[in-house]
Amino acid sequence: xxxxxxxxxxxxxxxxxxxxxxxxxxxxxxxxxxxxxxxxxxxxxxxxxxxxxxxxxxxxxxxxxxxxxxxxxxxxxxxxxxxxxxxxxxxxxxxxxxxxxxxxxxxxxxxxxxxxxxxxxxxxxxxxxxxxxxxxxxxxxxxxxxxxxxxxxxxxxxxxxxxxxxxxxxxxxxxxxxxxxxxxxxxxxxxxxxxxxxxxxxxxxxxxxxxxxxxxxxxxxxxxxxxxxxxxx
Numbered sequence: 001x002x003x004x005x006x007x008x009x010x011x012x013x014x015x016x017x018x019x020x021x022x023x024x025x026x027x028x029x030x031x032x033x034x035x036x037x038x039x040x041x042x043x044x045x046x047x048x049x050x051x052x053x054x055x056x057x058x059x060x061x062x063x064x065x066x067x068x069x070x071x072x073x074x075x076x077x078x079x080x081x082x083x084x085x086x087x088x089x090x091x092x093x094x095x096x097x098x099x100x101x102x103x104x105x106x107x108x109x110x111x112x113x114x115x116x117x118x119x120x121x122x123x124x125x126x127x128x129x130x131x132x133x134x135x136x137x138x139x140x141x142x143x144x145x146x147x148x149x150x151x152x153x154x155x156x157x158x159x160x161x162x163x164x165x166x167x168x169x170x171x172x173x174x175x176x177x178x179x180x181x182x183x184x185x186x187x188x189x190x191x192x193x194x195x196x197x198x199x200x201x202x203x204x205x206x207x208x209x210x211x212x213x214x215x216x217x218x219x220x221x222x223x224x225x226x227x228x229x230x231x232x233x
Contacts, residue, residue, distance in 0.1 A: 070105035074120040101127035118192040129161040142213035153227040162190045169224040
């Protein structure tokens with residue numbers, strides 16, 4: 001009897017169970033890790049530059065904001081002695097510094113209802129000495145106007161509300177021994193000052209006691225007044 005089977009080739013060894021499972025085990029092996037690529041130095045440099053520029057810009061904005069100060073200004077002209085209304089005031093921003101005597105914007109409402117110590121021109125910054133609580137002149141006080149020749153007053157120091165003394169000078173023709181007013185002094189506060197029409201003298205308005213006003217006016221008419229400024233009390 002002959003069995004029709006194909007003889008196994010001598011060069012093909014028989015497969016074992018371990019050899020059949022080998023391909024399945026090989027297919028589940030994880031791939032090797034990828035090596036990271038090199039970073040571009042140009043992008044790193046650009047990132048550093050951008051970071052520095054951002055920091056510089058932030059600093060410039062901070063410096064600008066820190067140097068800005070909001071202060072009170074006159075929205076409309078208010079004349080000396082007039083009552084200040086809310087609509088008369090506004091705020092403006094100062095850059096690069098501030099005025100020590102300017103009223104901060106946060107205190108704007110504190111000025112409403114008070115009176116102008118001197119003329120407040122529209123758009124001008126309002127100093128703290130420009131607003132007073134009482135009318136000008138107050139009861140028992142009088143404002144006298146003086147025309148002073150050069151050397152009779154410290155012109156650059158006669159700021160509004162400055163405390164001053166009005167000194168009576170000796171008469172030119174009378175005997176100084178009979179001049180009882182010579183050397184007398186009267187205390188007052190400056191309201192304002194302005195150049196006189198002659199271009200050399202100054203005009204000064206001074207708030208003084210009402211009882212002394214006639215004597216001061218007489219001395220002023222005789223050109224016998226000099227002003228000295230004292231420390232504000």
